[in-house]
Amino acid sequence: METLASLLHTSPATAWMAVKVLMAFGLIMGIAPPLTWAERRGSAMIQDRIGPNRAALFGKIRILGLVQALADGVKFFFKEDLVPPHANKRLFWLAPLLAFVPAMLGFAVIPMGRSFLSGGTEYHLSLLDPGNGMGMLFPMAVGAMAVYGILVAAWSSNNKWAILGGMRASAQMVSYEVGLSLAVIAIFMVTGGYDPHEIVKAQQGTFLGVLPNWYVFRQPFGFLVFFVCMFAEANRLPFDFAEGESEIVAGFHIEYGSMKFALIGLAEYGHILGASALITTMYLGGWGIPFVADHGQIPVIVTFLVFLTKVIALCLVFIWVRWTLPRFRYDQLMNLGWKKLLPISMANLLYFAYRMRG
Amino acid sequence: MFLTFAILALAGALALLLQKNAIEAGLCMALSFLGVSGLFVLLGNPVAAALQIIVYAGAILILVLFVIMLLNSHEEEPAEVSRPIQRWGSVALVAVLGLGAFRLLNGSPALAELAAKPVTGASTNLHSLGDMLFSQHLLGFEVAGFLLLAAMIGAVALVKKNL
Numbered sequence: 001m002e003t004l005a006s007l008l009h010t011s012p013a014t015a016w017m018a019v020k021v022l023m024a025f026g027l028i029m030g031i032a033p034p035l036t037w038a039e040r041r042g043s044a045m046i047q048d049r050i051g052p053n054r055a056a057l058f059g060k061i062r063i064l065g066l067v068q069a070l071a072d073g074v075k076f077f078f079k080e081d082l083v084p085p086h087a088n089k090r091l092f093w094l095a096p097l098l099a100f101v102p103a104m105l106g107f108a109v110i111p112m113g114r115s116f117l118s119g120g121t122e123y124h125l126s127l128l129d130p131g132n133g134m135g136m137l138f139p140m141a142v143g144a145m146a147v148y149g150i151l152v153a154a155w156s157s158n159n160k161w162a163i164l165g166g167m168r169a170s171a172q173m174v175s176y177e178v179g180l181s182l183a184v185i186a187i188f189m190v191t192g193g194y195d196p197h198e199i200v201k202a203q204q205g206t207f208l209g210v211l212p213n214w215y216v217f218r219q220p221f222g223f224l225v226f227f228v229c230m231f232a233e234a235n236r237l238p239f240d241f242a243e244g245e246s247e248i249v250a251g252f253h254i255e256y257g258s259m260k261f262a263l264i265g266l267a268e269y270g271h272i273l274g275a276s277a278l279i280t281t282m283y284l285g286g287w288g289i290p291f292v293a294d295h296g297q298i299p300v301i302v303t304f305l306v307f308l309t310k311v312i313a314l315c316l317v318f319i320w321v322r323w324t325l326p327r328f329r330y331d332q333l334m335n336l337g338w339k340k341l342l343p344i345s346m347a348n349l350l351y352f353a354y355r356m357r358g
Numbered sequence: 359m360f361l362t363f364a365i366l367a368l369a370g371a372l373a374l375l376l377q378k379n380a381i382e383a384g385l386c387m388a389l390s391f392l393g394v395s396g397l398f399v400l401l402g403n404p405v406a407a408a409l410q411i412i413v414y415a416g417a418i419l420i421l422v423l424f425v426i427m428l429l430n431s432h433e434e435e436p437a438e439v440s441r442p443i444q445r446w447g448s449v450a451l452v453a454v455l456g457l458g459a460f461r462l463l464n465g466s467p468a469l470a471e472l473a474a475k476p477v478t479g480a481s482t483n484l485h486s487l488g489d490m491l492f493s494q495h496l497l498g499f500e501v502a503g504f505l506l507l508a509a510m511i512g513a514v515a516l517v518k519k520n521l
Contacts, residue, residue: 091382133483137408144416148388151423155381163427170424174417181412194484 032269079258091156096263099149103270113304154252165251169242180229200286205293212290276314367393
């Protein structure tokens with residue numbers, strides 16, 4: 001770390017911060033385009049189609065349609081940037097940014113690998129070091145801000161489908177946040193802390209002798225609620241009420257095109273990645289290797305790869321679910337959120353609180 | 359840093375008042391909340407900052423915007439008769455309240471303590487906040503909870519035709 005810092009003429013702390021920012025940003029930007037490809041090819045596989053396979057580099061190299069993501073990117077850049085005349089121009093411009101920024105920020109506290117010592121100082125693989133006092137509250141706060149992007153996009157488009165989508169999304173996200181928070185609190189209680197580093201540490205070792213000591217096994221009902229709520233927060237099927245293409249055309253982003261649409265799309269994949277990273281950290285042991293109690297000897301890169309594997313696997317689950325389940329009806333959504341998930345989550349919380357009595 | 363967040367909070371609040379469009383005014387309010395939560399971080403209380411965003415900006419304001427969208431009246435309606443006395447009365451009221459708040463804050467012991475010992479880093483976390491709520495401020499906490507419950511039951515009773 002010192003050599004890198006001296007090469008860049010900065011202090012080790014600054015150099016490490018730059019590395020981490022590049023890593024977090026590169027992770028999202030690097031995984032999102034392949035995810036769009038995985039979504040299209042995966043959906044095609046599930047529905048017995050072939051999917052995009054025509055785009056080719058130099059007219060020859062096809063690589064299973066992987067180039068399609070590149071072609072789409074180029075297309076987005078060269079499309080005319082249209083703002084509908086009846087739209088609120090300022091907010092119409094602002095909305096894609098409001099959608100994109102929270103999707104990127106959510107990653108800031110997630111530890112992506114083991115902390116390590118170098119030259120006497122400890123370096124952490126999360127943008128915000130542990131002990132910042134914000135801990136797991138930060139991704140929740142950022143997630144709460146995510147709905148503004150949808151709401152502003154919907155309202156500024158001045159289109160009745162868009163407004164319907166925005167209204168559905170806002171009510172849905174607020175409803176599902178309640179059950180989500182209660183599930184998270186049960187984890188805070190059992191861990192005895194709310195810093196993601198502590199939560200990951202608390203999940204090392206084995207549980208009941210045969211299972212990894214992950215919260216998914218120790219709090220299965222909490223996991224169920226959290227998992228479902230994450231789908232709702234990321235606005236993915238079966239909860240994609242903001243979009244609902246078969247009911248309200250394309251919902252909140254119906255009027256968007258070109259790069260603005262691309263930003264909204266990137267934000268959606270950013271949310272999937274963020275949700276996967278959160279689930280990994282909270283319930284699947286984060287960067288911890290299953291059954292291993294002491295990570296002191298394991299190389300940092302291995303822990304990072306373990307984290308990456310878990311996140312990507314969860315992303316694929318998100319895609320898999322989207323093309324398997326049909327969309328809920330709106331009243332079913334509200335019933336599920338308030339009358340099923342919330343009581344489960346409360347019972348989960350009360351159970352673990354009862355077990356902790358002194 | 360302090361100036362950035364203070365200006366953010368004040369500009370958001372001012373724009374909220376001057377904005378004619380209800381939705382844009384709501385977004386300005388969110389901006390002001392962000393400024394206030396930044397100030398909380400500077401005061402060494404990141405928990406309050408996170409809760410400010412989660413509760414106020416993330417839940418309450420979203421619901422307010424939801425209702426505004428539902429009502430479909432996004433523009434402020436002009437008054438039928440202009441009453442200048444209202445304007446002067448409001449200015450006087452703001453002046454009196456502002457002065458009172460300023461006096462109250464200036465005389466508070468917490469401020470003197472802060473001047474003697476400035477905060478460094480995060481001094482409040484979820485543990486200490488919970489301890490404080492359930493030991494020193496237990497009565498206030500329970501009363502607030504009871505009030506919210508009463509409000510919720512009241513709202514349900516008002517809306518439901520046949521209970």
